[in-house]
Amino acid sequence: MKKWVAGVTAMTALVLAGCEAGDVENQTGDEGSVKLGSMFELTGAVSAYGNAEANAVSLAIDEINEEGGIDGKTIELFEYDTKSEDTEAASVATKLATQDGVSAIIGPATSGATKSAIPSVNRAEVPLVSPSATDDTVTIDGNGDVQPFAYRIGFQDSFQGVSLAKFAETELDAQTAIILGDNSSDYATGLSATFKENFSGEVVGEENFTADESDFSAVLTRIKNEDFDVLFVPGYYEQAGLIIKQAREMGIEQPILGPDGFGNDTLIDLAGAGNVSDVYYTSHFSVNSEDPKVQGFIESYEETYGSEPDMFSALAYDAVFVVKQAIEEAGDNAPTAVNDALAELSDFEGITGAFSFDENHNPIKSVTIVELQDGEEVNTTEVSPK
Amino acid sequence: MENLIQQLINGLSLGSIYALLALGYTMVYGIIKLINFAHGEIYMIGAFVGYYVINYLGVGLIPALLLSMSFTAVLGVIIERVAYKPLRKSSRIAALITAIGVSYLLQNGMIYFVGPEVRSFPQVVENSLYTIGSFQVSKMQVLIIVTTFILMAGLQFIIQKTKMGKAMRAVSIDSQAAELMGINPDLVISFTFFLGSALAGAAGVLVGMYYNSINPMMGYAPGLKAFIAAVLGGIGIVPGAVLGGFAIGLIEVLISGYGNSMVRDAVVYGILIVILLVRPSGILGKHAKEKV
Numbered sequence: 001m002k003k004w005v006a007g008v009t010a011m012t013a014l015v016l017a018g019c020e021a022g023d024v025e026n027q028t029g030d031e032g033s034v035k036l037g038s039m040f041e042l043t044g045a046v047s048a049y050g051n052a053e054a055n056a057v058s059l060a061i062d063e064i065n066e067e068g069g070i071d072g073k074t075i076e077l078f079e080y081d082t083k084s085e086d087t088e089a090a091s092v093a094t095k096l097a098t099q100d101g102v103s104a105i106i107g108p109a110t111s112g113a114t115k116s117a118i119p120s121v122n123r124a125e126v127p128l129v130s131p132s133a134t135d136d137t138v139t140i141d142g143n144g145d146v147q148p149f150a151y152r153i154g155f156q157d158s159f160q161g162v163s164l165a166k167f168a169e170t171e172l173d174a175q176t177a178i179i180l181g182d183n184s185s186d187y188a189t190g191l192s193a194t195f196k197e198n199f200s201g202e203v204v205g206e207e208n209f210t211a212d213e214s215d216f217s218a219v220l221t222r223i224k225n226e227d228f229d230v231l232f233v234p235g236y237y238e239q240a241g242l243i244i245k246q247a248r249e250m251g252i253e254q255p256i257l258g259p260d261g262f263g264n265d266t267l268i269d270l271a272g273a274g275n276v277s278d279v280y281y282t283s284h285f286s287v288n289s290e291d292p293k294v295q296g297f298i299e300s301y302e303e304t305y306g307s308e309p310d311m312f313s314a315l316a317y318d319a320v321f322v323v324k325q326a327i328e329e330a331g332d333n334a335p336t337a338v339n340d341a342l343a344e345l346s347d348f349e350g351i352t353g354a355f356s357f358d359e360n361h362n363p364i365k366s367v368t369i370v371e372l373q374d375g376e377e378v379n380t381t382e383v384s385p386k
Numbered sequence: 387m388e389n390l391i392q393q394l395i396n397g398l399s400l401g402s403i404y405a406l407l408a409l410g411y412t413m414v415y416g417i418i419k420l421i422n423f424a425h426g427e428i429y430m431i432g433a434f435v436g437y438y439v440i441n442y443l444g445v446g447l448i449p450a451l452l453l454s455m456s457f458t459a460v461l462g463v464i465i466e467r468v469a470y471k472p473l474r475k476s477s478r479i480a481a482l483i484t485a486i487g488v489s490y491l492l493q494n495g496m497i498y499f500v501g502p503e504v505r506s507f508p509q510v511v512e513n514s515l516y517t518i519g520s521f522q523v524s525k526m527q528v529l530i531i532v533t534t535f536i537l538m539a540g541l542q543f544i545i546q547k548t549k550m551g552k553a554m555r556a557v558s559i560d561s562q563a564a565e566l567m568g569i570n571p572d573l574v575i576s577f578t579f580f581l582g583s584a585l586a587g588a589a590g591v592l593v594g595m596y597y598n599s600i601n602p603m604m605g606y607a608p609g610l611k612a613f614i615a616a617v618l619g620g621i622g623i624v625p626g627a628v629l630g631g632f633a634i635g636l637i638e639v640l641i642s643g644y645g646n647s648m649v650r651d652a653v654v655y656g657i658l659i660v661i662l663l664v665r666p667s668g669i670l671g672k673h674a675k676e677k678v
Contacts, residue, residue, distance in 0.1 A: 045502050084502075183648065208648050212607050214597040217396040218642035225389060238504040242599055249515065249524060269506035270599050 033076045034069070034333045036061065036323065037096035037105040041113065044084025048264060049109040053131050053316035054079065055305050057106050060320035063300070070327050082108050086116040093117035097124030103333040104129060104323045104342075109312065111135035111187065114150070121149045127339040129153065129323060131315035132284075134160070134260065135186055139361040151342055151361045153284075153315045153322065153352065157187060160259050160282045161194025163367040163383040164232065167280065168199065171369075171381060172255055174229035175201040180219065180243065182235035183208040191234035191259050204228050209239060216246050224252050236261040241270025248275035255280060263311050273375030283370045285314035285352045286380045294351045311352070318350035388520040393643040394636065399527040399596070401635020402534035406589035407612030408619065408627035409541065410582030416558045416622035417578045419478060423485040424465060426609015427492035428583045432458045432590025433507070433600040434500065440508040447510050447595070451533070454591045455584040462583025463576045471572070489609075496602035504601045507594035526596045537588055538628060541581065545624065550577055558622070611638075614658045620668025629669060 038057045041050030061075050069075060078100045082089040089108050096102050097120060105121060105128040108114055114133035121128040129151045130138065136156045139147050168174040177199055182188040196203050205226055207219050220243070223231070231247070231254050233240050240262050247256070248271070255278040262281035287298060287308060297317055301309040309317075325348055327333050330341035346356035355365035364385055371379040407429055414422045435454040439445055445453070469488050473481045514525050545551040556564040557574045565571050593608075594600045615634040619626025634654060641650040661668065 043502075047501070048503050210651070212603070214593075214599055214604070215396075215400050215638075217400075218393055218639040219647050221389065221392050221396060222643050238599070238601075241506070242597055245598060249513065250522070251515075266504060266506065270504070272509065272598065 032073055034073045034327060035076045035078065035100060035102040036320075037100060037102040037107075038077055038079045039082050039089065039092045039096060039105060039107040039117070040080075041084040041109055042081035044082075046084050046110055048266075049132065049312050050082070050084070050107075052310055052312040053107065053109050056301065056309065056313035056316040057320055059301060059304055060317045064320070064324060070324050070333075071331070073333070078102060082113055084110075084113075086112050089113035090116045090120055093120040093128065094124065097121055097126040097335075102126060103327065103335050103338050106131070106316065106319045106323065109133070109316075111138050114138050114152075118147055118150050122147065124335075125149065125339070126335040127151065127323075127326075127342050129319045129342070131319045132260075132312055136190060146360050149339055151322075151357065153319045153350075153363060154260070155284070155365060155367060156362055157190045157259070158194040159385065160367065161191045161234075162198045163282060163369065164257050164259070164280075165195050165198035165200075167369050167381065167383055168230050168232075168257060169201065172230055172280075174255075176204045176228045177201060177230045177232055178205040178207070178223055178226060178228045179203060179232045179234070180207045180209065180216075180223065181233070182211055182239060184210040185235075187236075187259075187261065188234040192232075195232055195234070201229070209235075209243075211236075211239065213239065214242055216243050217250070220247050220250055220252060223247075224250055228254060230255050230257055232257045234259055234261075237264045237267040237270070241267045244271040244279060245275050248277075253278070257281070260284060260311065265310070268372075268375040271375075276375040277373045279372040280369055281372075283311050283368045283380075285311040286368050286370060286377070288377060288380065289351075291351065293349075297351050314352050318348075318352050321350060322348055389643075392521045393639050395521065395523055395527060396643075397636035397639035398632065399530045399635075400639060401632035402530050403589050403593055403608065403631075404612045404615045404634050405628045405631025406534055406537065406585045406592075407608060408615040408631045409538070409624065410586050411613050411616040412619070412621055412624060412627040413554075413578050413582045415616070416624075417554065417575055418470070418474065418481075420470060420481050420485065421613065421621075422470075422579075422582075423482070423609070423613075424488040424492060425582070425586055426605030426607075426612070427489050427496075428458050428462055428465075428605075429586040429590040429593075429608065430496065430600070430602060430605035431461060431492065432587030433594040433604065434496065434590075434602075435587065436591035436594050437505070437507055437600055440510055445510075447529075447591075450510065451588055451591050455587040458587030458590070459580045459584040462579040462586075466576060466579040471575075493602055493605070500602065502602060504599055507598050507600055509595070509598065511595065530592050530596055533588065533592060537585060541585070541624070544581065550574070554578060611654060614654060617658060617668055618661055620671035623668065623670050626668055626670040633669075 038054055040054040041047050061077050065074050078096055080092040082092055096105050109132050111133040114130040115138060127149045132154045133152050134154050134157045136158050139150050141147055179192050181192045233243055233256055240258055258281040260282050263283055268276050298309055326338050326341035326345055330337040348355055353365040355363040358364050366382045366384040369381045370377050410425050414420055432454045435457045436450045439453045440450050465488055469484050470481055473484055516523050553569045553574050556569055557571050561571050611634055615630035616627045619630030638650055641653055
């Protein structure tokens, strides 16, 4: 027992010593550099998104440093892994904001992790820019007020639902729709709700699945007997790939609509390329864009990491340049100054489109809807904000 | 009506998988009264072995099935020797907790080695759709159901007609008496794990082929449902596991097809509670004379 107490005391002392050391380091920070934090899901369940984004962040920072940094100061990057755990995200955010003393934090990739990191950055008054947290409530608190230190680069979920409903009506001439959604995530339930609200045709059926399922044959057999024009599948690629495969093999030929969660090449592997026809999903970014900036990004990403970037890397890349623009406009790299500049940010020109932040720190940008035929991206349609 | 037949076909193929898994639970329980919660993970590893041998050795379905079954069979025996055998004289709860530990070890070990992401299973069999009258059966569904029946017939043969099967039945009735008759119970127990794990490996490959998707967490939910299937049929009774597996598969599909897909899992887990309250020995549990 005594040993145990001694052990705990020693541990506590060590932890305290660690904190003090951190604080000292913070005060004597290098004035010649700008410190930025990167926190992503490098391991764990959503590591595919996290790694794509972390790669793009370090790519963007290398490019900026090569061209002389921000206002002549080089960027010093502090990188952490949130392990796809929300609690880890909260503690990493605290560490970046208080111990490492960064000017701004980029990440995390998912809405849940971003929400748990926000209280820490609010307390420390350091801005956080999430590339891909799309949940509507990320940048606003429980009272509907804006979170003062949180920003995002991707459009929010409700806007995806609106754009898809609009697209189904105008481009696909759909009168009726069936929703087959993942009811175990906020992401999918939010999308279903906004789609239903904004679709002027009739939603003739609503079915659900949970994230650990792989057999959809029963529910699809039921859907097959219904009369409808489009099938909307709010969910992630893991299930969507299987749904597309099973639906097409069963002979369901109606167009399938999906959110940005479809945006991963694994979708096509899971479904089999031949089955991925008449599939439309919202995307933040298209690799087929003619924009020289986009092509330059794709080229250098491929050169560095040996694979084609996806929209998550594109959003993260833009996040770094948003922060750069804010620091330049502020003329100062103190976190609160950067935050003020971010709130005022306008006319940012990025690879995921040109945008400004609205009063709720959401980007005002248009949605790209990608059309897939035989597993290939064949066409994109822009749906602009209302 | 045709819709019902279609749903029954869907239910049979899902039920085949549960039945293959439930057999492993029930055989192990029949012999050493242990619920081997790591069984779902053996099934997951079977799927991964199938994935690797097809991708890297370029073999077809049958060799992939056999390789995967041999690998998981050996793995099952190793797990029994390392984790369960030292605890055979301890309380049953100790062995049960160890089984849960092994399950998490395998899950997280695989996440560490292969990563948590979902990957697509290589398609060695071109899937096609047979239309019979007004309903459709896919080639994969036929393949799953036929393979399941072949494996079950093989298992039944081993248990009923071979010397080893006789020894298994003897140990399940009274292990000490069997030992006095010259049967080596350790060998019999290892053999039981060998058989059960081989079936789980086969189920893993079949599921990978059918759904085209595998990941290190895939064993968790089917493992639990197969356990419910084993309890429903009467745990420790081989035909009970098959019956329970098909019953759970059909119930799931009928609920999704005609009721509300939201309550499906709740109903399945509800069945476990009802069975344990009303008929703890399971549907076939009453006149059980042999437990293998």
